[in-house]
Amino acid sequence: MAETLQSEIESLLTSAFAPSRLEVINDSAKHHGHAGDDGSGESHFTIVIESAAFTGKSRLDRQRMVNAALGDIPGQRVHAVAIRASAPGEN
Structure with a gap:
């Protein structure tokens, strides 16, 4: 089975940053039918x-x-990626 885009994103970020916290949230359902929704279910994160x-x-x-x-x-x-990046100890 093909890797999901969400798991690919998690893998790339884990390799690049060894994060102490990582959440990749698929927001695509919130944008269903809007601009940028390609029907894949993986258009917004x-x-x-x-x-x-x-x-x-x-x-x-x-x-x-x-x-x-x-x-x-x-x-x-x-279509869209929202990023909230922080260093340890920041809020």
Whole structure:
């Protein structure tokens, strides 16, 4: 069986950041019938990630790091990815 996009995202982020917390939430059902819904059930995701790799990095730098780790997924294979990246000890 083919790997789901959600599990691929989890694998890529785990490899890149060794996160202390990682949640990949599939929000696609909330967007059913809206722009960007391709019918796959994997068009919109929220990523909550905590990693020491983000210590001292700006919010924008953190988002860039996550997007780089995901390669062609954001904007090409999924319509939208919301990212909440933090360093340990931050809220």
